[in-house]
Amino acid sequence: xxxxxxxxxxxxxxxxxxxxxxxxxxxxxxxxxxxxxxxxxxxxxxxxxxxxxxxxxxxxxxxxxxxxxxxxxxxxxxxxxxxxxxxxxxxxxxxxxxxxxxxxxxxxxxxxxxxxxxxxxxxxxxxxxxxxxxxxxxxxxxxxxxxxxxxxxxxx
Amino acid sequence: xxxxxxxxxxxxxxxxxxxxxxxxxxxxxxxxxxxxxxxxxxxxxxxxxxxxxxxxxxxxxxxxxxxxxxxxxxxxxxxxxxxxxxxxxxxxxxxxxxxxxxxxxxxxxxxxxxxxxxxxxxxxxxxxxxxxxxxxxxxxxxxxxxxxxxxxxxxx
DNA sequence: CCCCTTAGTTATGCGCCATAACGATAGAGG
DNA sequence: CCTCTATCGTTATGGCGCATAACTAAGGGG
Numbered sequence: 001x002x003x004x005x006x007x008x009x010x011x012x013x014x015x016x017x018x019x020x021x022x023x024x025x026x027x028x029x030x031x032x033x034x035x036x037x038x039x040x041x042x043x044x045x046x047x048x049x050x051x052x053x054x055x056x057x058x059x060x061x062x063x064x065x066x067x068x069x070x071x072x073x074x075x076x077x078x079x080x081x082x083x084x085x086x087x088x089x090x091x092x093x094x095x096x097x098x099x100x101x102x103x104x105x106x107x108x109x110x111x112x113x114x115x116x117x118x119x120x121x122x123x124x125x126x127x128x129x130x131x132x133x134x135x136x137x138x139x140x141x142x143x144x145x146x147x148x149x150x151x152x153x154x155x156x
Numbered sequence: 157x158x159x160x161x162x163x164x165x166x167x168x169x170x171x172x173x174x175x176x177x178x179x180x181x182x183x184x185x186x187x188x189x190x191x192x193x194x195x196x197x198x199x200x201x202x203x204x205x206x207x208x209x210x211x212x213x214x215x216x217x218x219x220x221x222x223x224x225x226x227x228x229x230x231x232x233x234x235x236x237x238x239x240x241x242x243x244x245x246x247x248x249x250x251x252x253x254x255x256x257x258x259x260x261x262x263x264x265x266x267x268x269x270x271x272x273x274x275x276x277x278x279x280x281x282x283x284x285x286x287x288x289x290x291x292x293x294x295x296x297x298x299x300x301x302x303x304x305x306x307x308x309x310x311x312x
Numbered sequence: 313c314c315c316c317t318t319a320g321t322t323a324t325g326c327g328c329c330a331t332a333a334c335g336a337t338a339g340a341g342g
Numbered sequence: 343c344c345t346c347t348a349t350c351g352t353t354a355t356g357g358c359g360c361a362t363a364a365c366t367a368a369g370g371g372g
Contacts, residue, residue: 015227016231017216017219017220017223017227017228017231018216018219018220019216019219019231020219021215021216021218021219022212022215022216022232024303025283025287026193026287026290026291026299026302026303026306027193027194027197027208027283027286027287027290028208028212029303029306029307029310030186030189030190030193030306031190031208031328032233032306032310033186033306033309033310034186034187034190035233035310035328035329036309036310036311037182037183037186037309038183038329038358039329041183051357051358051359052183052184052187052358052359053358053359056178056184059177059178060173060174060175060177060178062177063173063174063175063176063177064173064174067173068319069319069320070318070319070320071171071173072173075172075173075175076178077188077191078359078360079360079361079362080319080320080321081320081321081322081323081361081362081363082359082360082361083320084320084321084322085321085322088321104318104319104368104369105367105368105369106318106319106320106367106368106369107318107319107320107368108319108320127181127183130183131181131182131183134182134183134309135182137308137311138305138308138309142305143182145301145305146182146302146305146306146309147180147182147185149294149298149301149302149305150182150185150186150188150189150302151185152293152294153189153192153193153290153294153302154185154188154189154191154192155192155293187359191359191360194327194360207326207327207328208327208328209327209328224350225350225351226349226350226351234328234329235329235330235331236350236351236352237330237331237332237351237352237353237354238328238329238330239351240351240352240353241352241353244352260337260338260349260350261336261337261338262336262337262338262349262350262351263337263349263350263351264350264351
């Protein structure tokens with residue numbers, strides 16, 4: 001047994017600093033929220049070898065068969081140069097295929113492999129759980145309002 | 157003149173992919189929102205040499221004179237090891253001072269220098285502008301609701 | 313044919329996050 | 343007193359997401 005730990009002793013009431021300069025700043029609150037979101041995601045998904053970026057690619061490939069890399073990059077708001085690396089690792093793991101576009105050997109068309117589809121299925125289940133945990137304590141209306149506010153904020 | 161650019165030609169109507177699998181995911185929306193927030197911050201603040209983390213430290217030091225590193229790290233949700241590096245660079249630039257706590261030579265008490273206070277003043281003005289831009293298109297109620305939703309999400 | 317554009321790739325750096333290993337100081341118990 | 347443990351901070355290292363610049367390969371218009 002690891003000894004009782006006096007935790008909050010009589011004298012020192014766990015001096016909490018004044019957080020007011022940051023408390024209502026969108027930038028700060030977004031950072032904390034995303035930190036929580038990422039940690040929650042990681043806790044559930046890392047056993048599957050999935051990161052937010054990797055899952056997003058798989059989801060988009062299912063909804064958009066034979067999509068081009070450039071189109072995918074723009075949709076995900078990822079730079080093509082970074083998408084290249086992401087796709088390379090997914091392809092190495094046999095989760096997707098890159099095939100030259102017919103009549104345009106520059107472009108790569110992407111599609112899931114059976115292994116990719118199988119992983120995606122588990123990823124979707126995990127993500128549903130992650131979203132549930134993140135939305136815990138929110139009503140459906142609050143959830144929808146939050147999504148819309150974030151969409152507005154990121155309008156560009 | 158850089159040539160008209162046909163942009164969307166007759167044939168190809170700028171094929172927009174199906175984003176529905178990500179459209180209402182909190183994780184995805186948070187990422188985009190934070191991307192926008194960071195870019196907005198950077199645009200205004202980089203001439204001052206400020207990043208979100210650096211400004212957060214300065215703000216907290218003003219509101220909490222003689223705060224300990226560990227307390228600051230916990231408040232900002234930064235690991236002490238990362239805060240060390242952040243503080244080292246701020247101290248090198250003469251923006252703050254680290255002094256041993258009286259009667260406890262392990263602890264460092266932090267305080268702004270005049271240069272730090274001067275930079276903070278400009279940083280606060282810039283941040284007000286950043287927050288204004290981010291909240292553009294939101295009513296004060298929507299803004300408050302968003303802050304509260306983010307707080308709830310990051311409750312931990 | 314030459315040139316410019318498009319599509320993707322490679323390399324590199326920054327910001328933030330996390331862990332592990334460590335040095336130094338303080339405090340408690342034998 | 344002396345040792346053991348806990349606290350405070352530092353160093354080193356790696357991962358993830360983002361950005362830029364420089365490059366190769368391929369298409370297409372004059």
